[in-house]
Amino acid sequence: MIEVKNLYKEFTNDDVVTKVLHELSFDIKEGEFISIMGPSGSGKSTLMHILGFLDTLTKGQYKFRGQDVSNLDDDKLAELRNKSIGFVFQNFNLLPKTSVWDNVHLPLLYSTTKKSASIVDQVIESVGLTHRKDYLSNQLSGGEKQRVAIARALVNSPDIVFADEPTGNLDSKSGLQVMSILQELNKNGKTVILVTHETSTAQHAKRIIKLKDGKLISDDSDFKQIIAKSLNNLK
Amino acid sequence: MISQQSKYFMFVRVLLRNKTRSFLTSLGIIIGIASVIMIVSVGAGAQSLIANQIKGMGSNLIGILPGASEEGGPPASAMGVSITTLTYNDALELKRQLPEVKAVAAYVRGVGTITYQNKSIDSTFMGVSDRYIEVEDTSVEFGSFFTKEELHARVVVLGSEAREDLFGDLDPINKRIKINKESFRVVGVMEERGSAGFENQDGHVFVPLETTQDNLLGVNHIGFMRLSLVEGTDSAFAIQEIRRVLRDQHDIENIEQEDFTVQSVDNALEALGSITDALNYFLAAVAAISLIVGSIGIMNIMLVAVTERTREIGLRKAVGAKASDISRQFLIETLVLSSFGGVIGIIIGISISWAVSLVARYLGYDWDFVVSIFSVVLSISFTLLVGLAAGWYPAKKAAALNPVEALTYE
Structure with missing residues (x-):
């Protein structure tokens, strides 16, 4: 589903160039559950932004469902975000003083294809918040807020759900609840990409990509190969 | 959806x-x-x-002020400068010569102290000719207005407010009041008019024109005149005619030298x-x-x-x-x-x-x-x-x- 080749990203601030991502190459297949791991400043958030069409790469190639999306304009990217991506953020990013239903409904406002509003009720039910449907966002607990955010991410039936430190602002119990919802999603075939610096959270995923200083330092499939090689060597 | x-x-x-x-x-x-x-x-x-x-003053009403109109602005007489070019005779001539003129009233104004017994007010006394009532479309409430024959008489008609100030609830008819120490007999009281135009005439007292000129002010001219036109008269045409007659009266040949100003209510509006x-x-x-x-x-x-x-x-x-x-x-x-x-x-x-x-x-x-x-x-x-x-x-x-x-x- 995602093919990245020699992805390079730099930021220019007041003529100072900062290299953030160096020559990353990897593929992600449909239905995978991946963690992108790394300490803060490793470039994992930037990588998520690029993969989620919030940002563009400086050099290299990004193919999404076989289509080169490296050089799309802002409106095309917005359309792709709307159609194919669902985001879950660390700080929830719900609209203030707005009902759960309206928050979940938000992506449909910007959808080019018309969808039935009943989907909103369905996704709210799927995260177990039907009884909170008419509550305002500020009346919810942290765990509930994040479940609303997940419902919002799902309402447009996206290809990929990105979760950026989804448990970062939650207590461990709500954190586990959120992670199990994400795992459930993946079990039902949704591609989930988790961005985190916590090993315990990352381990919920089936595959872990590790970044450090903008470089890919390990991919667990590579890791398995290394193990396989070393096993061979042992023989 | x-x-x-x-x-x-x-x-x-x-x-x-x-x-x-x-x-x-x-x-x-x-x-x-x-x-x-x-x-x-x-x-x-x-x-x-x-x-x-x-409009309440009457839309077929024409006003004539002494003094030339300056660049369409009001004549000097309207600013309080006394100009003596207009006389009661002019008014009578207009009525005599022009069939368009229904009635004409001449006015001369003075200010004085008006006294009844121990009550006195400072007020405007208006010297007017006998057709005042007709021109102004008003009437007396009590008594009568003075006639043409009484233009020299020592009589006075009170405005409704002046009557109240001087007499209260008393009947003023045939009582004697003093205007600047001259004695006058009250013959009538005007009906209440409210403030018409820019002045409140209810507070005025009305004295026969010639009495005012001779006994109170010592002048021969009038302050202004108003005339009403016969129904259906074209006021623009009437104004032309009025100006012609007045030029004749004043021996003026040139329009630019006119020493009077003729205005209709329409103009003023x-x-x-x-x-x-x-x-x-x-x-x-x-x-x-x-x-x-x-x-x-x-x-x-x-x-x-x-x-x-x-x-x-x-x-x-x-x-x-x-x-x-x-x-x-x-x-x-x-x-x-x-x-x-x-x-x-x-x-x-x-x-x-x-x-x-x-x-x-x-x-x-x-x-x-x-x-x-x-x-x-x-x-x-x-x-x-x-x-x-x-x-x-x-x-x-x-x-x-x-x-x-x-x-x-x-």
Whole structure:
């Protein structure tokens, strides 16, 4: 589903160039559950932004469902975000003083294809918040807020759900609840990409990509190969 | 199905999240629009009041003042300068020579102390000829007005207010009063007229013209004359004829040398109308400045809102809003704010104008309640313009935000 080749990203601030991502190459297949791991400043958030069409790469190639999306304009990217991506953020990013239903409904406002509003009720039910449907966002607990955010991410039936430190602002119990919802999603075939610096959270995923200083330092499939090689060597 | 309507209703709901602020933001527009509507309406009401009063004096009424008219402005005599070119004989000649003239009255005015027993008032005494009642379309309430034969008599007719001041509830007829120490017999009391034109004639006392000239003022001229025309007379033609007769009387050959000014009520109305119009537009323009201030207030608040809602904008972009969606949202929000202000302002402006007209009528003025459609349409277009102008820059700023920066904005 995602093919990245020699992805390079730099930021220019007041003529100072900062290299953030160096020559990353990897593929992600449909239905995978991946963690992108790394300490803060490793470039994992930037990588998520690029993969989620919030940002563009400086050099290299990004193919999404076989289509080169490296050089799309802002409106095309917005359309792709709307159609194919669902985001879950660390700080929830719900609209203030707005009902759960309206928050979940938000992506449909910007959808080019018309969808039935009943989907909103369905996704709210799927995260177990039907009884909170008419509550305002500020009346919810942290765990509930994040479940609303997940419902919002799902309402447009996206290809990929990105979760950026989804448990970062939650207590461990709500954190586990959120992670199990994400795992459930993946079990039902949704591609989930988790961005985190916590090993315990990352381990919920089936595959872990590790970044450090903008470089890919390990991919667990590579890791398995290394193990396989070393096993061979042992023989 | 997701309709476009729910999308726009969403924008209104955003404003409802912050009701107090939305209201305060609109307040500038509310006050601005209300004052424009009110000023235009009250101005039109005041204009109607003056016009009605002048019309009340009779639309086929012609006034003749001594002294030449200067550049269309009022003659010097109207400014209080005494010019002696007009006489009672001129008035009589006009009536004699012109069939168009129905009645003519000559006036000369003086100020003095009027005394009855131990009561005295300072008032205007008006020396008038016997046709005064006919020309002014008024009548006596008690007694009678003096006749042509009594123009030399020592009699007086009191204005209703003067009578009240001097006599209270007593019957004044045949009582003797003093005007500047000269003794007069009261023969009549005028009916109450209210303030007609610019002066309150109820407070005056009316003395026969020649008595006033000879015994009170010691003059031969008259202050001005008024004449009424026969029904259906073309007033422009009548004015030409009047000027011809008066030129003859004064041995003047050249129109430029005329030593009198002839004015019809229509003339006066027109001149007055252009003055009050100019005043109204000026006041409305001043009020419009408050609209501009109001719109700057809206722009300011919208700019604050863009900063405050940076993360919200980032989120909207993250879930698929295009730059055009964001700018449209902010533009519509501003338009809703300003049109809300506009509508409330129009309602308040009309209500106040209506209240003013009620009070004015209660006080006995002939006041029309006028709301000009023009001012309402102008106000509505102005608020929409204000909304667009005030919303454009903040909307552009919001739309230009980078989604990643907006999402991570602290």
